Amino acid sequence: MSVVSKSKELALNGGPKAVPELKPHRTKIAGEELWELVDMWEFSDDRKERLRELILGDPDIEGPHLFRYYNPKQSRVELAEAEMRKMVGTQHCLATNSCTSALVASYRAVGVGAGSEVIVPAYTFFATAATVVASNGIPVIVDIDETLCMDPEAIEKAITPRTKAIAPVHMRGSAARMDEIMDVANRHGIPVIEDVAQAGGGSYKGRRLGSIGTMGCFSFDYYKVIVSGEGGFITTDDEWLYTRAQSWHDCAACWRPNRFERERKEGELFCGENYRMSELEGAVAYAQLKRADEILAGHRRANRLIREGIEEFPGVSFRAQADQEGDTGICLVLYLPNTEATQQALEAMQAEGVPVGGIYDKKVRDWHIYRFWEHILEHKTVSDDGLPWSAVPENELPPYATDMCPRTLDLLSRALLVDVECTLTDDECAAIAEGINKVLRAVLNR
Numbered sequence: 001m002s003v004v005s006k007s008k009e010l011a012l013n014g015g016p017k018a019v020p021e022l023k024p025h026r027t028k029i030a031g032e033e034l035w036e037l038v039d040m041w042e043f044s045d046d047r048k049e050r051l052r053e054l055i056l057g058d059p060d061i062e063g064p065h066l067f068r069y070y071n072p073k074q075s076r077v078e079l080a081e082a083e084m085r086k087m088v089g090t091q092h093c094l095a096t097n098s099c100t101s102a103l104v105a106s107y108r109a110v111g112v113g114a115g116s117e118v119i120v121p122a123y124t125f126f127a128t129a130a131t132v133v134a135s136n137g138i139p140v141i142v143d144i145d146e147t148l149c150m151d152p153e154a155i156e157k158a159i160t161p162r163t164k165a166i167a168p169v170h171m172r173g174s175a176a177r178m179d180e181i182m183d184v185a186n187r188h189g190i191p192v193i194e195d196v197a198q199a200g201g202g203s204y205k206g207r208r209l210g211s212i213g214t215m216g217c218f219s220f221d222y223y224k225v226i227v228s229g230e231g232g233f234i235t236t237d238d239e240w241l242y243t244r245a246q247s248w249h250d251c252a253a254c255w256r257p258n259r260f261e262r263e264r265k266e267g268e269l270f271c272g273e274n275y276r277m278s279e280l281e282g283a284v285a286y287a288q289l290k291r292a293d294e295i296l297a298g299h300r301r302a303n304r305l306i307r308e309g310i311e312e313f314p315g316v317s318f319r320a321q322a323d324q325e326g327d328t329g330i331c332l333v334l335y336l337p338n339t340e341a342t343q344q345a346l347e348a349m350q351a352e353g354v355p356v357g358g359i360y361d362k363k364v365r366d367w368h369i370y371r372f373w374e375h376i377l378e379h380k381t382v383s384d385d386g387l388p389w390s391a392v393p394e395n396e397l398p399p400y401a402t403d404m405c406p407r408t409l410d411l412l413s414r415a416l417l418v419d420v421e422c423t424l425t426d427d428e429c430a431a432i433a434e435g436i437n438k439v440l441r442a443v444l445n446r
């Protein structure tokens, strides 16, 4: 008989327990944390005081479980994913903490790694291309067309045996020419990762953006169409890619039905990162998604009113639309006949109070234009191994140069971008259109 089994003192053998029943513990998150959140909203002082009393007056208040997995209550991140599946129309959706991380997880899911190439447009926020490099791949940068999105004709010429993905970006709220892009991609059997960061809720020929390519990547950062402060989503109909994206997005494997089990199929488990969305962002994303139709309708209405109020001017055109109906309406882009007129009109419109900006000025650095991506053009690396560039013989690397996409630079240097808020009134829309007309009349001598 062992000493342990002989000892009558041990609870194991019927003795008294050393630790009494522990009282239920207050959750880590309680009233103070909720108050901090409420305090961020602009309530009146009187209302704030009442809310403060209500929230901090209960010392036993139970706060939420802020981790999306193992949540004893309904996870808001899961609800947001369900809303996204409903809106976008894909079978699967994975929330991430940004679109940048959604892009990395998607590139990794389709197998981008050392020696892979990914085709990206010359005009996009840098993240579309930077995440290729962060995935150890090499971005192949191609021209855009009048839609401000990737030119389908430029893709075909850029495909090589190393091409692992094509990443069209739906820039400034509206779609790239997806029929033509999908046609090239399907003919070559290359997956398409749609970057929908700037066009959440937009569609193309009746299909929501993010459901046309192999995978869609969304941004919910504060400056996007539908927002949660920070956050992103991946949408796809491909269950295996969804599984691999989950694997990259949470190397702790909390997403797995049986977390510590060996991989169920080769390629399911690898060393990923942590891109999980928190329940706080999930809650905001869920609430915003329920308002998505209202937000989109507001942008589209204001956009139409301004567009209809702008007169015709020779040499001035609206940005081409792959599908006008599906445009989110977050902005209006006008092309002017030349750079000089564009600069003059920009200055004069801003003086009129029109919410307008230029897109490209050689002297102004901007991460949206390939010309300023010296991290890529100059083959910068984070470590001595020289990756991703060292994975390919030097003479086979894409020939980068600041002037390699002249069409993109020409289009952008003649473009003016008018921001369209979803809350603009009819009068404000009319005033913006008149501000634009007044300036174009003067600049174009009409």
Ligand SMILES: Cc1ncc(COP(=O)(O)O)c(C=O)c1O
Pocket: 097, 098, 099, 100, 101, 124, 125, 127, 128, 169, 195, 197, 198, 218, 219, 220, 221, 231, 232
């Ligand atoms: C086209 C595009 N892709 C990706 C991103 C990255 O999104 P996030 O800020 O959510 O990482 C952005 C953000 O501006 C973007 O505009």
